[in-house]
Amino acid sequence: MSPGKRRGILIGGALLVVVIVAAALFLLNSGGSAPEAATGATAVESPGALDPTSAITEYLQDLSENNPDAAGRLTDDNAAAVVALRSTRNTLNPVSVTGKLTVLQPTPAGAKKTSGTFSLSWTLKPGQVWTYDVPFELAQGGGRWLVHWAPSLLHPKLEAGQRLVISTAAQDTTAVVDRDGKPLVISGAGGVKPVEGNPAPLLRTAITGQITAAAAGGFAVTRVDAGGKSVETLFGKVAAEGAKPLVSSLSLAAQGAAQAAVDGYQGSAMLVALDTGSGDILAVAQNAAAGNAPKALNGLYEPGSSFKIATAVAAIQQSGLSAASPVDCPGVATIGTRTVKNEGFELGATTLQTAFARSCNTTFGQLALALPADGLKKAADELGLNADYDIPGLKTELGKVEPAASKDEQVEDGFGQGRIQASALGGALMAATVATGKAITPRLWHDLETTVVKGYSPPPAPVLGEVRKLMRAVVTSGTGHAAAAAGTVFGKTGTAQFGDGKQATGWFVGYRGDVAFAVVLENSNDSGPAVQLAAKFLKAL
Template identity: 45%
Template sequence: MGTRTRRWVLGTAALAVVAIVAAAAVVLWGPAPVAGDGDPDAGAPAGAGVVASDFLAAFARGAPAEAAVYTDAPDEAAAGLTAAIAGLADATLRAELAPLPDVPADGDRVRGTATLTWTLGAGRTWRYETAVEVRRHDGGWAVHWTPALVHPRLGEGQRLEVRSATGPAVLDGAGRPLLVWRGGAAVRAPDAPRSILLPGLARVAVERAGGAWSVVAAGADGAAARLYGSPATDAEPLRSTLDLDVQRAARAAVDGTGLPAHLVALRPSDGAVLAVAQNAAAGAAPHALTGLYPPGSTFKIATATAVLHRGLAAPDTVLPCPGTARLGTRTIPNDGEFDLGSVPLRTAFAESCNTTFARLATRLPADGLQQAATRLGLNADFTIPGATTEAGTVTAAPDPVQRLEDAIGQGRVLASPFGVALMAATVAEGAAVTPRLWRDLPTGVGTGYEPPPAPVLGQVRAMMRQVVTGGTGAALAGRGAVYGKTGTAQAAEAETHGWFAGFRDDLAFAVLVRGAGTSGPAVTATADFLDRLP
């Protein structure tokens, strides 16, 4: 008897209890029914090929109960098919039945091959062959039920499951969770405070997952045999350098300002980023890491470094600190035009005498401030996995008037809270600091730097200590050996920002409170931050 081939394209359908959708199932079937088998077009019992194709068509469109009707064990097949594909949510199936061989007149079974092609998500296709046996049953033909119809290696009580590699959890430096995986996405751990770093940490975790996936035959006892794909084992946790205690303290401190505020904390000894915080008023963009602002008198750390390095003055050199100073075409005032008369350089630094440092800057070479700032990290450039940073920008100033404005952190000098914290960390450590966010993922250094000479940094440290013991940062006294520098800077938008940059022990930090008017709120936020640390 001749061979007929029929092609069916089935419409999309879904069964509520089985999350499987068949976009199209193409079933090819072979010989016409043998004598006595009947002709499906004449209403007689369907032949073996028709039954096999009807079974596959129903299975492909996600109707296991309907498919089971074409088997020799409908109840068992319905339960088995439903369970077998319950782990393939939103998959699509294409089923192709090769032509069946001829069935002898006295034959009671025929065995064919079906090709099943599953689409299990973007870029995930799984194709294999399985045997389909059709037997005479109750006066007609029926597909012989066995779990191997779904896959040759599927056993009783097993189901197909797609398993993707779970991205690594992200931990803080002490091994406490920052990000965990839920529903295929990295989410903030319940005890972790909010941080603008978390999205970047999540991106790194997703990249580390690598996209590995597999299909397994899973049993009720939890055992699973891999049928296809790469092993989808969970990735090892990633250890960041962040410290939950420091991050909580930083977040609480900026939240308490009532103004847009940012805080960055680093560990000078190894460059570990311990906390990056900014409050809701500061917006969602990571300004703590990339926002460039006039650093105000915190930049006098660099100016003092340049002056000391070039021998223009020593910490005990007595210099005038008038309320205002006319230098070229520019009149430079002290804050509130306070007048200290003549005082040592260290006192001028502690009280933040603009007039003293502006006069000294006019004696520096055009690139004097640029070189000092570069040696403190403000012109450095890093590639940190999961974080984009910009420390600052300080260029040469051939014009003496421009130079004196730069010297007090106005003019063209710009820095981010990250950059100011890096500057403080460099002074604290006495060495170039490479910031890092991960224990095992390195930071790329695009533009590195060499620190100022150790004797110069020793003098700068002593001057920064005097800021707290008897200068503009006196509100921080009693909180350990805190070293720092206050700053007030008028920004282009006519707002006046307040700064504090400093360090205590192996902790360097910078606080910026935008629109504060003075450095007072930044000093208060710093005190709050230090008080909240363990």
């Protein structure tokens, strides 16, 4: 029987007894007339349990099931209990917690207090199980039994103002550094914390979560005072001084430039940067408007015309085109049964390079329709958008590109407005693949391996040589001209409408030297701000 069902039976049974007794007394006093239904009043259940055993048993069940709100309601200090239980659980981050009642003193009739002992067992990580006994007290109030709250319910030595933390070093030491050896995370008697300024807030959990697993055996639960000073190590042992810090792929310089760039934008903005040679994730940044969830790493959006990189790969590789090939770019065209429009321009007879640079939808809708049904998917596969990686500490999604279900959908896919999806990380990976001609394996660590769940093979070198010409023209003479002052930048803009078409996501995907990047602006309705944001980032580097 589940805890909830057992609790419901206890409470329900007690209420039934109360109702039967009340009804019997009424009948005795009124000569047998049935009572009229009460109106306008609803009984509110008081906190606590009907008997001592239920109170402590249910408290331990809620504690084990990670339900601090329910456990707190079974104590005589709900607010303090909930805060302490939730904070401790989040800090120790256990695999599981088990509480078991071991001793409960008999409760004579009429007694208002009792006490006992329960055991608490924390499975903190494989092979690290911390078990100890905890004395407790129960008191009755208003006919209900409550657990008396005190910090010692978390550990018998824990006093008011103190807390439990995970420690990996006897004193503050650098636990994680960036790729250049600059400190990112400090670990010590006060726990694990980022360096001043919290330079990579989106990756804080990912980074700190890997520390204890790689800290050369250092792992301890420490009791600290209100100021974070260690009072006593309660479990495990700290690492010996001089333990080697983990090396992350992040660059503090790139991360700072990326964060400053997105913070300077009023709407929702995200930016990911990769090292094209090593696959290092150099920066992952979002501003406050984008929220706290790491959408830059796993949020999937229609990529709009930034997906024309893949359409160009497919047209060059599968249809035999080159950057200089003649194409047609009318302002409006009926392609299949779809009416496709450009953003207020037409080029007429032109070249693939110019159509790409100016982002001509009618050209790329026609190119897509001429491909096999799986032609765009094959190109997306070769650019890594359907790849999958297991990066320690991160949940990532690169993209989702499937064969078109119809010719109309194939036309829309050609300029990224069909069912095509990509993340900012996927966009940066696509750009890095074009830059290097190699399959890129993104990584967050130099010490911990990224697992390739589903890899990919890049397009042939001659194909990518033509695509690079197209991407350079975007900046020198096309829609990405605002990035020209940031150096030799290669890129592709994109604007993807969604919903009822009144809102659109802005993209700029590209690379400069050994840095590939993707900027995604939610609801920007224009790719121009994305280009400007990328230029700001690149200039800061």
